[in-house]
Amino acid sequence: MSYLANFRASKANRMLQKIARVLQFISAIVSLGLFSRRLKAILTRSHDYSKSDGAVEGILAAAALYSLIATLMQFALRHGAPKVLRWLLVLMDILFVGAFIAVAVLTRPNGGPSGPYKGACARPRGVNGLVPQSVRNRFHCHLPLGTFVLAIISTLLHAFTAIFHEIRDKIHHHRASDNENLHNEGPGAHGYMTKEEKKHAKRNGLAH
Numbered sequence: 001m002s003y004l005a006n007f008r009a010s011k012a013n014r015m016l017q018k019i020a021r022v023l024q025f026i027s028a029i030v031s032l033g034l035f036s037r038r039l040k041a042i043l044t045r046s047h048d049y050s051k052s053d054g055a056v057e058g059i060l061a062a063a064a065l066y067s068l069i070a071t072l073m074q075f076a077l078r079h080g081a082p083k084v085l086r087w088l089l090v091l092m093d094i095l096f097v098g099a100f101i102a103v104a105v106l107t108r109p110n111g112g113p114s115g116p117y118k119g120a121c122a123r124p125r126g127v128n129g130l131v132p133q134s135v136r137n138r139f140h141c142h143l144p145l146g147t148f149v150l151a152i153i154s155t156l157l158h159a160f161t162a163i164f165h166e167i168r169d170k171i172h173h174h175r176a177s178d179n180e181n182l183h184n185e186g187p188g189a190h191g192y193m194t195k196e197e198k199k200h201a202k203r204n205g206l207a208h
Contacts (some may be wrong), residue, residue, distance in 0.1 A: 008166045021074045024157045025067035031150040032060040038143040046120045052106045052113035059099045093162035103151040107144045116144045
């Protein structure tokens with residue numbers, strides 16, 4: 001078994017997976033809260049709601065829901081989940097890696113269509129092309145920067161859970177084999193019988 005496979009099956013990895021799931025949920029929910037607060041200010045004052053804003057908000061909402069479900073499963077189900085469901089979680093994590101890369105691109109500080117210098121935060125410029133602080137405060141222009149940073153963190157967290165998620169049934173297989181061996185072993189299978197085995201055998205007419 002390779003080092004990667006050994007690490008995937010280790011208790012340390014299972015603990016790290018749980019921690020990563022909790023951090024994924026916290027990152028997604030905080031990022032969604034920040035971005036939604038900015039959108040609320042935009043809709044209240046200028047109704048300047050773009051398609052990229054909707055895409056970012058939709059991805060963050062989906063990520064928060066998925067992270068919550070995955071976190072509950074990680075803690076509630078022993079060994080993660082059934083094998084098919086574990087493969088599905090790996091696939092979803094890969095998809096969310098791509099989704100958060102998209103969020104980072106859309107909210108990037110330099111040129112992102114939903115970044116801190118777009119929309120209402122970019123139009124009313126003051127001296128030397130700078131957005132007045134009063135405008136930035138009114139439209140929460142700084143909040144997309146937090147979403148950008150958290151998107152990068154979430155990308156790394158989902159990549160970790162996808163790469164190191166335990167998807168093999170090695171533990172279950174060994175336990176099934178051990179149970180089968182114990183079931184097949186009868187009294188005296190190892191060449192001798194204990195006192196308890198002899199008593200049990202006499203009661204069942206197997207020994208004299």
